[in-house]
Amino acid sequence: MGKVAVTAAVVCGATVCAAAALIVRHRMQSSGKWAKAMAILDDFEDKCATPIGKLRQVADAMTVEMHAGLASEGGSKLKMLISYVDNLPTGDEDGLFYALDLGGTNFRVLRVLLGGKDKHVIKQEFDEVSIPPHLMVGNSAGLFDFIAEALKKFVATEGEGLHPFAGRQRELGFTFSFPVKQSSIASGSLIKWTKGFSIEDAVGEDVVGELTKAMERVGVDLRVAALVNDTIGTLAGGRYNNPDVVAAVILGTGTNAAYVERAQAIPKWHGVLPKSGEMVINMEWGNFRSSHLPLTEYDHELDLESLNPGEQIFEKIISGMYLGDIVRRVLLKMAEEAEFFGDTVPPKLRIPFILRTPDMSAMHQDTSSDLKVVGSKLKDILEIPNTSLKTRKIIVKLCDIVAVRGARLSAAGILGILKKLGRDVTREGDSEKQKSVVALDGGLFEHYTKFSKSMESTLKELLGEEVSEHIVIEQSNDGSGIGAALLAASHSQYLEEC
Ligand code: GLC
Numbered sequence: 001m002g003k004v005a006v007t008a009a010v011v012c013g014a015t016v017c018a019a020a021a022l023i024v025r026h027r028m029q030s031s032g033k034w035a036k037a038m039a040i041l042d043d044f045e046d047k048c049a050t051p052i053g054k055l056r057q058v059a060d061a062m063t064v065e066m067h068a069g070l071a072s073e074g075g076s077k078l079k080m081l082i083s084y085v086d087n088l089p090t091g092d093e094d095g096l097f098y099a100l101d102l103g104g105t106n107f108r109v110l111r112v113l114l115g116g117k118d119k120h121v122i123k124q125e126f127d128e129v130s131i132p133p134h135l136m137v138g139n140s141a142g143l144f145d146f147i148a149e150a151l152k153k154f155v156a157t158e159g160e161g162l163h164p165f166a167g168r169q170r171e172l173g174f175t176f177s178f179p180v181k182q183s184s185i186a187s188g189s190l191i192k193w194t195k196g197f198s199i200e201d202a203v204g205e206d207v208v209g210e211l212t213k214a215m216e217r218v219g220v221d222l223r224v225a226a227l228v229n230d231t232i233g234t235l236a237g238g239r240y241n242n243p244d245v246v247a248a249v250i251l252g253t254g255t256n257a258a259y260v261e262r263a264q265a266i267p268k269w270h271g272v273l274p275k276s277g278e279m280v281i282n283m284e285w286g287n288f289r290s291s292h293l294p295l296t297e298y299d300h301e302l303d304l305e306s307l308n309p310g311e312q313i314f315e316k317i318i319s320g321m322y323l324g325d326i327v328r329r330v331l332l333k334m335a336e337e338a339e340f341f342g343d344t345v346p347p348k349l350r351i352p353f354i355l356r357t358p359d360m361s362a363m364h365q366d367t368s369s370d371l372k373v374v375g376s377k378l379k380d381i382l383e384i385p386n387t388s389l390k391t392r393k394i395i396v397k398l399c400d401i402v403a404v405r406g407a408r409l410s411a412a413g414i415l416g417i418l419k420k421l422g423r424d425v426t427r428e429g430d431s432e433k434q435k436s437v438v439a440l441d442g443g444l445f446e447h448y449t450k451f452s453k454s455m456e457s458t459l460k461e462l463l464g465e466e467v468s469e470h471i472v473i474e475q476s477n478d479g480s481g482i483g484a485a486l487l488a489a490s491h492s493q494y495l496e497e498c
Contacts, residue, residue: 062416103177173484252442
């Protein structure tokens with residue numbers, strides 16, 4: 001071999017070696033980064049773990065807090081608010097009633113024609129309006145005037161056969177899904193905002209008074225006959241269809257529960273004397289907190305940066321407003337510390353709440369072999385193009401961790417209520433058919449099937465086979481709106497005349 005040929009062979013060999021070394025280094029680096037990303041994910045998964053023992057501790061803590069919240073004002077993070085609903089719908093309600101359902105980024109106005117025992121709901125109509133974001137953090141008059149205008153428009157569309165009796169004022173059930181300290185069935189003051197609302201001048205105010213003033217300003221005549229939380233509306237709507245309903249849970253933008261308490265269990269300081277042997281309690285369980293909750297650094301950060309730091313901790317790890325943002329936060333850490341999406345951090349990933357829970361749910365429930373939905377959500381929402389299947393699979397796993405933790409904790413919460421009611425065990429003499437029904441409503445439960453399935457199977461796991469047969473989770477679509485109309489009917493000013 002000539003000198004030139006030898007030199008060329010050596011140079012070539014060196015180039016190949018260098019290239020190979022580069023590839024190896026690149027592979028090592030990227031496998032190192034991948035390992036780092038996996039370590040972040042594994043650590044998160046460990047911290048989110050909800051083994052059955054932990055869930056039992058959460059359920060026990062929930063029961064203890066329920067007792068404490070009832071026993072004294074401020075005795076617990078659970079407010080255990082008296083709803084003044086001591087007579088749940090019977091099915092006899094009749095007439096035309098309106099409802100206003102306010103509690104998220106949309107509100108609904110409804111009109112329901114009730115036909116008494118035999119006919120039940122004869123007809124219902126509704127309209128849905130989304131609240132411009134600036135009104136959620138503006139002033140009270142701005143929000144209530146906007147709602148009153150929508151009510152006015154809706155009343156104007158009353159069709160054939162859907163008018164109140166001549167000479168009677170229209171009556172409204174107002175579902176206001178925030179913590180309210182009630183002073184009667186149709187009055188109460190707002191304790192604080194939750195779920196991204198922050199209108200300072202409304203806190204402490206009588207919400208019925210605020211709405212009534214706004215209706216006067218815009219010129220629509222409706223009398224608020226009942227003010228209820230969405231949990232109370234759902235319980236009332238559920239009871240109307242099924243006498244075995246004992247509790248209601250909302251899993252939507254926010255989360256909360258209400259249940260039927262024995263009147264004797266309500267201490268005197270509440271200042272109410274239930275007319276019947278029962279009183280419905282709005283737990284405001286979104287504000288539950290316990291050392292047993294599996295909280296991670298991402299949850300703490302989300303809380304600190306929220307509009308209500310230190311509050312609604314249970315809600316912040318369970319409900320629809322927050323789940324997508326927890327996923328985003330973990331992805332951001334994986335992007336920053338392990339270059340999960342390449343050497344730059346996708347700027348959109350830094351925007352709070354950009355990844356909504358419905359998008360998370362769509363990714364989590366993607367059944368296509370190449371996880372097409374995950375790919376397109378990443379591209380459309382976070383502007384991350386061309387993700388590998390491996391990356392997409394990790395994202396599905398992350399969604400699973402976050403959703404399953406929320407679902408299992410909500411099951412533990414329900415167990416806590418059943419314990420308080422003494423319905424977590426079968427007692428001797430319990431009739432075979434005696435069921436305890438929990439009415440469930442909210443978009444998270446309704447649309448995020450993996451979440452609802454996990455919640456229901458966890459509850460079964462917690463209760464055991466025998467008791468599970470007596471406990472029924474009943475989905476109640478829009479029970480809260482109808483429930484409010486029903487409660488307006490049972491608190492109508494014209495009741496005596498009937
Ligand atoms: C929030 C509210 C609560 C409501 C729940 C579900 O937790 O504080 O009143 O019931 O969301 O909408």
